[in-house]
Amino acid sequence: MINFHDIKVGDYVQAEYEGKLWDGEVIGLQHDQQLVQVLTDVQDFWFEPKHLFPIPLSVHALLKLNFTPTRGENGKVKYMKGAFRIEIESLATDFSQFDMWYREDRRHNPHVKYVHELQNHYLEMTKVHLTNN
Numbered sequence: 001m002i003n004f005h006d007i008k009v010g011d012y013v014q015a016e017y018e019g020k021l022w023d024g025e026v027i028g029l030q031h032d033q034q035l036v037q038v039l040t041d042v043q044d045f046w047f048e049p050k051h052l053f054p055i056p057l058s059v060h061a062l063l064k065l066n067f068t069p070t071r072g073e074n075g076k077v078k079y080m081k082g083a084f085r086i087e088i089e090s091l092a093t094d095f096s097q098f099d100m101w102y103r104e105d106r107r108h109n110p111h112v113k114y115v116h117e118l119q120n121h122y123l124e125m126t127k128v129h130l131t132n133n
Contacts, residue, residue: 002116004034004049010129011116013038014053017045021053054114057095061115062086065132084126102126 002013007026014021015038027044028037035046055061063069067079067086079086088098100107102125112118122130 001050002052002054004036006120007036007049007052007116008120008123008129010123010131011119012055013116014055015040015045015047016051016053017047023055054116057112057114057118065115065130081130082126084122100125 007013007029009026009029011026013024013026013036015024016022022038022040022042024038024040024044026036027039028046029035030037030046034049036049036052037044037046038052059069062079065081067081070078070080072078072087076087076089079088084100084102086098086100088095095113097109098112100110100112100121102122105125107121107125110121112121119130122128
């Protein structure tokens with residue numbers, strides 16, 4: 001489950017309907033009833049936050065968001081999208097410790113476990129929402 005107040009329009013989430021999870025994009029928020037409109041590949045529908053789940057941050061998720069990986073001489077892997085950078089220790093799937101930066105804004109171990117959290121940091125830092133475009 002994702003806290004309603006952590007969700008922003010444009011965030012990528014998984015929505016559960018009749019026991020099946022669908023990847024989708026948040027396209028609307030109804031604050032008074034705390035409902036979230038999610039567009040999936042099937043249709044858009046309103047969900048309660050208890051039916052929304054975060055997408056874990058992973059190499060696959062970064063590649064899906066069109067980040068470009070490069071391995072540095074120090075063994076670290078840097079994922080780049082424009083001027084935005086994420087650097088982890090190796091190709092391992094452990095994203096518990098990494099650095100991210102955009103121009104002079106640098107964040108060390110920002111406690112980001114999920115795609116929507118990365119999207120929210122990206123938005124704060126670049127003033128543009130992170131999408132797969």
